[in-house]
Amino acid sequence: MKGQRTCIVCGATYKYCPACDGSKDGETWRFIYDNESCRKVFNIVSDYVNGKMTIAEAKKGLTPLVDGKEFNSYFSDKVGEILAYKETKRRSSKRKAKSE
Numbered sequence: 001m002k003g004q005r006t007c008i009v010c011g012a013t014y015k016y017c018p019a020c021d022g023s024k025d026g027e028t029w030r031f032i033y034d035n036e037s038c039r040k041v042f043n044i045v046s047d048y049v050n051g052k053m054t055i056a057e058a059k060k061g062l063t064p065l066v067d068g069k070e071f072n073s074y075f076s077d078k079v080g081e082i083l084a085y086k087e088t089k090r091r092s093s094k095r096k097a098k099s100e
């Protein structure tokens with residue numbers, strides 16, 4: 001079972017052996033994810049969870065990545081939550097002036 005890995009995002013099993021596949025392409029992320037879109041999904045979801053990204057930004061980033069894709073339970077919850085977000089357009093962006 002050498003080199004057998006499970007993607008932490010989608011749960012797919014794949015083979016990656018750092019010793020033989022090496023870091024020749026600098027693809028060290030393959031240690032954790034089976035492909036680059038899983039890596040992006042992971043980064044977006046974790047930025048959102050950690051408050052580094054708004055849900056609107058996260059949705060924008062995720063939308064092109066998640067088409068027909070399956071995720072493990074944690075990510076499918078989070079992705080579902082993000083994609084369910086609907087942007088509300090504000091008519092006016094008036095700010096209440098602080099007059100202290």
Ligand SMILES: [Zn+2]
Pocket residue numbers: 007008009010011012033034035038
């Ligand atoms: Zn994956």
